[in-house]
Amino acid sequence: MNAKDVLGKQGEQLAAEYLQRAGLRILDRNWRCAEGEIDIVAAERRALVVCEVKTRSGVRYGTPLEAITRQKRNRLRRLAVRWLVAHGVLFDEIRIDVIGVLRAESGDFTVEHVRGVG
């Protein structure tokens, strides 16, 4: 496994723990279909939360949150619908969240959670 993939896995694990602590129910992780992958699928009350996790080891190429573009958000919306169809469940609301995980040089991680980006 590449170093960057290890970092990504680590970030996703941290994000999942963070969401659980925040009171969300994790429904699925790394769900794949023909169109792509959802990092974390969770539920918060009656809302389906599709969560994209972006992990970076520095801000030389921009912060993790800046790496999420409009196109990425639109793809997550389509993936959310696909997930719902595949699992045959209903929610009142679909929400896209972004979690940025940043590893400082000291090895500590910072988790930043932005709810409802679109």
Add this chain to the structure above:
Amino acid sequence: MPLARTHSIALVGVQGHPVEIEADIENGLVALLLVGLPDAALREARDRIRAAIVNSREAWPQRRITVGLSPASLPKRGSSFDVGIAVAILGAADVLPAASLADLLFIGELGLDGRLRPVRGVLPAVVAAAAAGFGTVVVPADSAPEAALVPGVRVLAADSLGSLLGWLRGGCPADGAAGAAVWQGGSLPPDGGGPGPAGAAEVPGRDLAELVGQPTARRAAEICAAGGHHLLLLGPPGVGKTMLAERLPTILPRLEPAAALEVTAIHSVAGTLPPGGPLLSRPPFCAPHHTATKAAIVGGGSGIIQPGAASLAHHGCLFLDEAPEFSRDVLDALRQPLESGEVVVARLGVTARFPARFTLLLAANPCPCARSAAAVSSAAARSGCTCPPAARRRYLARLSGPLLDRVDVKVEFLPVGRAELLSDRQFTEPSSVVAKRVELARQRTAFRLRGTRWRLNAEIPGSELRRSYAPAPGALAPLERAMDLGEISARGVDRVIRLSWTVADLANVARPTITEVSYALGLWLGAAA
């Protein structure tokens, strides 16, 4: 607090309009949205501001930022909003106390490294800020002397975003604090500030004494300087037309403080202020080349509307050398400012007004070959002019009738005689002597016009001229004769009367008599001796 508000100024021409800058931070993808009719340079502000904030060691808010510039209907151009937008964003991000920003006004462009760069038009912007009731204005350090010309405003000069943020966080900067300084507005610079002690606006290296001969033209220039009248100089090459025109500013008095501010504001927008001593207290002299376009003369241009030569010559002289070589549209475009004293440039969504009250100086050869001694045909034959009469007529006809009708004084230069050229010119009048007479005449004019908004005889409107400033009874006889002969238009009559007032002021005559009116008519017709 996810919302912060501050202010800046949008310039339309030399008119500033207060603009409210609001920054709002909300959840969403990281982005900076700029709304409120920004142009391309202002849209680029997003990238400049981000780099400037990050390079000032501040965190860029990882949220969706919306910056609104209102009134949204007013088109906003240029980079002078950068600083205002940057502090509004930092206020919304809680880096700065948002409450402290609401009463401040920021002008300046940001460099990528966080430096505050000077922008054009700081003076009119600060004037507008003062008029809108802002007590403190933040400007780039390089623009501070210019901003400090405006009375009643505290000017904070910052050299970088970092030092500005330090000040905004910690209250008032101590005098001499690194990177930030407070200037009290209205302090005129010691050099040349305000009106000179009844002296002329001496232009180094130029003096009327250098001109050889031409007594008629000298006298005409003196009258034009005293009354603000327009002047046409006609004559063969090499007799001193350009020389005389370039020396006209040397006999004009210094600008009064209000006029100096107006002139400086126009030059500030045009970006032609000298660095250091920013207040222009000498009457400007603007001599555009004859290939100049209409936009260059009256103002315009794409994007930010720029003042043209006519406005840059406001309260001074606009000199068109080789006037018939200018394109006809350019010359005719001057008719509006000649009449109204301002230029109006209309654009989609905005109309810019530039003051343009100048003394027009036209110089022309009598014909294309320019070998004739005078515009009269007998003299032409004598000096070897080869132009057919039709060509000569066509050449001067390029100066259209309506334009010439607005030129008060037409004077013909004669070739300089040998004796004149070689004689000792020790006794030739220098500029300082003529300037004193001009100054005295202007004082008499100003005394008569006290309580009105006019300063010069040329500015008195026609109706007022006939009601309150009529020449002595019977003095108009030569004018009536000229009108009967069709030699002069109704507008020409008004211009001759204004001119006769200036002649009277120079001669210290209380009211123009038949002598002054006849002389003025001679000047108007171009037949004075």
